[in-house]
Amino acid sequence: MKTPAFRAAAAAALLLVLAPPAATGASGPDPAGGGWSWPLEPRPAVLRVFDPPARPWLSGHRGVDLGAAHDGVRVTAPAAGTVSFAGVVVDRPVITIDHGNGLRSSFEAVRSHLTAGDAVAEGDVLGSVLPGHCTPAPCIHWGVRRGGEYLNPLAFVTDLRPSVLLPPLDPAPG
Numbered sequence: 062m063k064t065p066a067f068r069a070a071a072a073a074a075l076l077l078v079l080a081p082p083a084a085t086g087a088s089g090p091d092p093a094g095g096g097w098s099w100p101l102e103p104r105p106a107v108l109r110v111f112d113p114p115a116r117p118w119l120s121g122h123r124g125v126d127l128g129a130a131h132d133g134v135r136v137t138a139p140a141a142g143t144v145s146f147a148g149v150v151v152d153r154p155v156i157t158i159d160h161g162n163g164l165r166s167s168f169e170a171v172r173s174h175l176t177a178g179d180a181v182a183e184g185d186v187l188g189s190v191l192p193g194h195c196t197p198a199p200c201i202h203w204g205v206r207r208g209g210e211y212l213n214p215l216a217f218v219t220d221l222r223p224s225v226l227l228p229p230l231d232p233a234p235g
Contacts, residue, residue: 096140096217097140098137098140100127100139101135101190102137105129107128108195111215113213124203124204124214128198129199129200129201132189134199135188136189137183138158138183139166139218140160140183140217141182141183143178144159144179144180145157145159146167147175153170153191154171156171162207166203166204168203170191170201175187
């Protein structure tokens with residue numbers, strides 16, 4: 062049988078594990094807590110995961126590729142913001158949304174009617190998926206940056222923290 066002190070310590074440890082992470086001082090969405098919407102509906106398959114380079118100048122995948130049902134699928138704003146760029150980069154149309162607090166999300170290849178300065182609310186249509194990025198499957202590349210640091214976009218729509226298993230407070234007698 063466990064003592065009351067042991068039970069109190071175990072309960073406190075459990076609360077620390079289950080409690081949300083402390084604020085970091087930066088306001089805006091907390092990547093560990095989700096809070097944004099998926100930019101494609103229904104929830105898309107992740108065709109290629111976030112694979113940041115070890116150094117900023119090395120190759121890597123600085124976002125995620127999300128599968129679309131077909132070309133022309135609507136791409137929506139995952140969070141409110143202002144269009145900071147809508148144009149062609151190299152050979153693909155790109156749209157970038159400034160969400161404030163240094164957070165920007167970008168989408169390619171997306172045909173958009175929006176222009177820099179346009180305000181968007183969460184869920185507003187940004188444009189439609191164009192072919193070419195994940196040939197032969199239709200998809201978009203979704204990137205998120207805070208300042209110059211690339212972040213995993215999936216952390217804004219799902220909780221990526223690892224699960225922690227704890228022993229039961231009262232183990233079965235045995």
